[in-house]
Amino acid sequence: MSRLLPxxxxxxxxxxxxxxxxKSGAAADSSSxxxxxxxxxxxxxxxxxxAPSATNADARVTRAxxxxxxxxSTAKLWILVxxxxxxxFCGQWEKExxxxxIKEFVQxxxxxxxFINFPLQQHPNALPAAEAAMCAGAQEKFWDMHGRIFxxxxxxxxxxxxxPFFEKIAGELGLDVDAYKACVKxxxxxxxxxxxxxxxxxxxxxxxPTFFIGNQALAxxxxxxxFRSVIAKAQADLPK
Numbered sequence: 001m002s003r004l005l006p007x008x009x010x011x012x013x014x015x016x017x018x019x020x021x022x023k024s025g026a027a028a029d030s031s032s033x034x035x036x037x038x039x040x041x042x043x044x045x046x047x048x049x050x051a052p053s054a055t056n057a058d059a060r061v062t063r064a065x066x067x068x069x070x071x072x073s074t075a076k077l078w079i080l081v082x083x084x085x086x087x088x089f090c091g092q093w094e095k096e097x098x099x100x101x102i103k104e105f106v107q108x109x110x111x112x113x114x115f116i117n118f119p120l121q122q123h124p125n126a127l128p129a130a131e132a133a134m135c136a137g138a139q140e141k142f143w144d145m146h147g148r149i150f151x152x153x154x155x156x157x158x159x160x161x162x163x164p165f166f167e168k169i170a171g172e173l174g175l176d177v178d179a180y181k182a183c184v185k186x187x188x189x190x191x192x193x194x195x196x197x198x199x200x201x202x203x204x205x206x207x208x209p210t211f212f213i214g215n216q217a218l219a220x221x222x223x224x225x226x227f228r229s230v231i232a233k234a235q236a237d238l239p240k
Contacts, residue, residue, distance in 0.1 A: 006078050019220045020087035020120055021207030060188055064137030068146075070102065071112035076238055077231070079105065079113045082200045082210040084120050085129035085149050086157050090209045093221040094150040100224040105231060111213070115146065117196040118208050125162040127193065132166035134189035135180050136173065144173050214238065 079101065083090045105111045117134070119126035129149050136145030148169045149156075156165045163184060170180045183189065203212060210219040211227075214234030218226060 006080075019089045019207035019209060020084055020123070060135075060138035060183060061192055063140060064134045064142060064189060065192065067137035067140045067142035068115045068134070069112060070114070070143070071106040072109045073112070075106075075109055075112045077105075077111040077214050077234055078212075079111045079227075079231075080116050080212040081113060082116045082118045082196075082205045082208060082212065084118050084123055084126045084208040085133065085146075086123035086126040086153070087120065087208045088153070089221040091150050091153045093209050094147075097222065097224055097227070101227050104224065105227070110235075111231065115142070116200055116212075117193040118200050118205060118210070119193065119197065120208065123157075125157055125159065127190075128162045128184075129156070129166065130193045131184055131187065131189050132163070132170070134193060135183035136170060136175060138183055138188070139175050139179065141173055141175055145169060148173070 081098075083093075102113065106113050115133075117130040119130050133142055133145045133149060136142055145166075149166070152169075156162045159165060167177065167181060167184070171177050200210070204217065205212075205219075207219055209221060211217065211222075211230075213227075213230050215237050216230045216234045218230050
């Protein structure tokens, strides 16, 4: 569970068809992720993974949690982006709308933005991608890795073994690759990723991308106009 992000509030979600999800809308949870398509490479289960140093793991998780937040700490509004790195609609939103939202609402101090992991079960490389981004975040490079992963989504989505692809990106970004590899191998970020998915599901997310903005929610690869409308409503509901 994130120590820095606000609680997700259950809200009526304005939805479009431009999103990824299942009929049940369930994201990978701790049991299905360990046993299903998002299991570690080689068929290992999470129970077989040696526990990393608690102190070191906590420091890495804390840095990653902080790294995935954009914006001024004094902003009263949060934009929580619930996303799956392998979802093509999430990739579409990142390409077409994300920068406009950041420029108009985050860089102006109106809102803070944070990324919430929601790796869907039908996307076997979504969980490894999330671990790659969060492990980059442990070196304060979450958004750099996030950007590269989405930009190159078509190159890795169908790989049988995606972690080496992400490791190559880590090297390109100038990360300490040995530290990055240890983070990925030990699945240091997996509990936080699965907690993200659980809290998003509890709040009503059933597909990606979904956005929780104050007491408002929006689903689908919406354009900037939809965000302007929802953010205006969320601002109006802020305590005076």
